[in-house]
Every structure is written in structure tokens, then in C-alpha cells.
Amino acid sequence: MWRLALFGRLAASADPVLAAIAAKGVKELTYHRDYAAQWVIRLGDGTPLSHGKMQAALGAIWPLVDELFQADPVTAALPGVAADPAGLRAEVDTVLDAGPGAEVTVLLDGRSSTATIPAGTPVLDGAQRVRPDLPFACKGGVCGTCRARLVAGEVTMRRNYALEQEELDAGYILTCQSLPASDQITVDYDA
Numbered sequence: 001m002w003r004l005a006l007f008g009r010l011a012a013s014a015d016p017v018l019a020a021i022a023a024k025g026v027k028e029l030t031y032h033r034d035y036a037a038q039w040v041i042r043l044g045d046g047t048p049l050s051h052g053k054m055q056a057a058l059g060a061i062w063p064l065v066d067e068l069f070q071a072d073p074v075t076a077a078l079p080g081v082a083a084d085p086a087g088l089r090a091e092v093d094t095v096l097d098a099g100p101g102a103e104v105t106v107l108l109d110g111r112s113s114t115a116t117i118p119a120g121t122p123v124l125d126g127a128q129r130v131r132p133d134l135p136f137a138c139k140g141g142v143c144g145t146c147r148a149r150l151v152a153g154e155v156t157m158r159r160n161y162a163l164e165q166e167e168l169d170a171g172y173i174l175t176c177q178s179l180p181a182s183d184q185i186t187v188d189y190d191a
């Protein structure tokens with residue numbers, strides 16, 4: 001979760017190599033986070049033994065979580081290139097506090113597809129499982145290729161370096177940066 005949030009920020013890094021590596025990593029990390037989350041739920045809801053072990057593991061690890069969000073001198077010396085760890089906290093907390101997921105419907109080339117995507121997953125990443133033809137390029141909120149119009153529901157956009165205010169006012173979002181903030185959302189790539 002933390003690493004996915006970090007790579008999401010680094011995808012917009014001023015360093016093009018770092019940004020490219022991070023953008024590629026986002027897709028992989030999204031898969032790993034969702035896979036790991038399923039195991040946590042499965043073991044936590046499983047036998048008394050598995051539940052106890054999961055409880056003990058979380059109890060041991062949780063006190064260390066704050067360290068992930070502490071600034072360090074190297075990161076602070078690279079503004080625009082590195083990502084401030086403190087800036088990741090809100091996103092990670094949002095994912096932890098979120099429900100099980102959202103039902104996302106996408107419209108592209110006149111065809112409608114629906115997917116249930118896990119909490120904290122960007123609309124683009126989640127919907128690509130059912131529509132691999134969805135347009136994207138940077139996945140860092142910079143290029144605008146993933147632009148679509150939000151026609152139902154609500155999202156939280158992590159960052160936006162591509163859309164003008166009038167586009168935002170008209171309901172356009174960057175789907176690579178938009179986390180579902182309601183149980184059901186619909187986005188129209190044809191709009």
C-alpha cells in the first residue's frame with residue numbers, strides 16, 4: 001500500500017527515468033497489494049490458528065508503520081524528484097479506511113464494461129482488467145491521455161498536471177489518478 005502510493009508519486013517525478021520506472025511499477029504493485037490484501041482477509045477470517053497468527057503479525061508490525069512516513073535528508077534534498085514520505089500518509093489512510101471496493105463502469109468506443117475494483121485502486125488500473133484497451137501513457141497525472149468524464153459517482157484525484165480548470169468544472173478526471181470515493185461510479189472515455 002505504502003509502496004504503491006510512493007510509486008504513484010514518483011511517476012510524476014522530474015527525473016524521467018525515475019518517473020518511467022515508477023509508472024511501470026504501479027501496475028505491478030497494484031496487483032501485489034490486492035493479492036496481499038486478499039490473503040490478509042482470508043487468514044484473518046480463517047481458522048483460529050490463522051487468525052491468531054495474523055493478529056500477532058499485525059501487532060508486531062503496526063508500531064513500525066509511522067517510520068514509513070518520516071522525512072529523510074536525502075528525499076528532502078530532491079524536491080520535485082523524490083516523493084515526500086509524509087505526503088503519502090493521507091492516501092494510505094484513505095485506503096485503510098475504505099470499504100471493500102467500488103463498482104466501476106467505463107464507456108469506451110460505444111461499449112460499456114463494469115468491474116468491481118478494490119478500495120484505493122485508481123479507476124484506470126482497476127478497469128483495465130475488463131478493458132485493456134483503455135487509453136493511458138504516463139500514469140503520473142501529467143499527459144492527460146487517460147482523461148474521461150465522470151458521469152456518475154465521486155472520485156478523489158490524487159494529482160493533476162494535465163487538466164485545466166474548465167475541464168475539471170465540466171466533470172473530466174484523470175482516471176489514472178482517480179480513486180473511487182463512492183460505491184458506484186461511471187466514467188465516459190468517449191465524452
Ligand code: FES
Binds near residue numbers: 135138139142175
Ligand atoms: S495516463 Fe497520463 S495523466 Fe493519466
